[in-house]
Amino acid sequence: CDGWRSYGVRRVDRPAAQPPTFAECKYCQVVTSFAVTTRGEGSAWGPAVRIGFTAYLMSRLLVLAGAGLVAVARTQEQARAGFDRRPTLDHVRDTLMSWDAAWYQRIVDDGYPRSVPADVTFYMEEARAAFFPGFPYLARVVDVLIPGGSSVAMLVLNVVLGWVAVWACGHLARQLWGVEVATMAMVVVAIFPGSFVLSMGYSEALMLSLAAGC
Secondary structure, eight states, X not given: OOGGGGGTOOOOOOOXXXXXXXXXXXXXHHHHHHHHHHHHHHHHHHHHHHHHHHHHHXXXXXXXXXXXXXXHHHHHHHHHHTOOOOOHHHHHXXXXXXXXXXXXXXXHHHOOOSOOOTTOOTTSGGGGGGSOSHHHHHHHHHHHHSSSOXXXXXXXXXXXXXXXXXXXXXXXXXXXXXXXXXXXXXXXXXHOGGGGGGGTTOSHHHHHHHHHHO
C-alpha cells in the first residue's frame, strides 16, 4: 500500500541488520584468546600436572605416616591394658575411618534409616540421615568392584577423588590465570593442612571435585 505518500511521508529503506563478523563478536574473541593461550601453554601443562601429582603423592604419604604413628600408639595402649593385640594396619584403617567416616560407612553398609525420631541425637543410629548420599552411594559401587569391605572401598575411592580434586582445582586456575598459578594451586591444595580429609572416609574429596569441575 502506498497510502503513506499522500501524507508527504517519505519512506526510508534501512539496510537489513547484518550479523556481527567473527572479529566483532566478543564471545568469539574470548574463545579465540583462550584457545591460543591454551595451545601455547599446552607444553607446560604436562610438567605442571606432574608437579601437582608429586605434591599430592607426598602429602598422602605424610598422612599415612601420621595415621601410622596413631596406630602404633593405640597398639601400645592396648598391650598395656591387657587387650589382644590387633594388627597395626587395622589401627591405621580405623584412624582414617574415624568420626564422620564411620557414619558414611554405616550408610554404605545399611543405607539410610526408614524413619527418624523427632528427638534424634548424635548417638542414635538414625543420625546417619544427616549425611549426604553422593559419597556413600558411590562408595557402595566401588565396594562391589574391589575386595576388602566398605572401609577399603571408601579409602580407595578417596585416594582417586583426592587427586581428581587437586587436578580440577589446577585446571580451573589454569583457565583463569595460566599454568604457573595452576601449578601453585595444585601444590597448595595437596599440602594444605586440612587436606588430610582427602585421605579419610569423608565426602570432601567428592565435593571439591564437583565444585572445581563445575
